[in-house]
Amino acid sequence: MLVTPQVATPADYAELAAIWTRSVQATHHFLAPADRDDIQRHLPEYFDQVDLYKWQVAGQTVGFSGTAGTELVMLFLDPPYFRHGYGQAIFHALMRKPGIQTVSVNEQNPGALAFYQRQGFQIVSRAAVDEAGRPYPILNLERQA
Template structure:
């Protein structure tokens, strides 16, 4: 497994990351309908292009199996392909973000208990909760800080 910060956000790479994103969301975000996933998916390439630091985890063949986006010390996104889950990759990515990009904050869907538990295990604690997501959808968001 290798990790690297993306320098060229090519259409091919963005398409590959979008595939990882969708598989990850379908495996973990059971509170979203198929239509909602497809609606959100339209905005993911823009988010991938716009985030300050995009770090990809690739398998030995060079295929992306996970990624995270970081902006101003905030973890903006972290997604793993379902086949890569449970192998320490999320921990490895997040520790890299903490060590090299001073990640100290993140938000997570409260309705994704596996992610909430993972971030708590990694030392993050909730300091704020909202009833809706940033788009006003009925998805409570937890705001978490390290330490």
């Protein structure tokens, strides 16, 4: 499966935010609507803080990723592309870059946790709240050699 990356620019933010919204609605049922809306409002700021890529198949954007140093900060797929190998293809392409060693996931998102554990990550710590102090526990994972 050929999934190709393109550096995302601010012109792509609306498309990526729409993918984020659909993905979160499908997987983050635990988020209160007000919290989801607040996060969505801040997406452009978050996008500006990472090396942001949109991932395409035959010209269609299927998802996006953001990395910062050795951390995979975000990886979201549009729901029609769930469970078809696109996430794994993107992940393996990202791993060809040196250094992705850590990722954090919401504890209430067992699908994401299982995905990263299948990729060789293990839980190394837990935070009771997310980075904004909201009541969504975060699991910090590291890739095991």
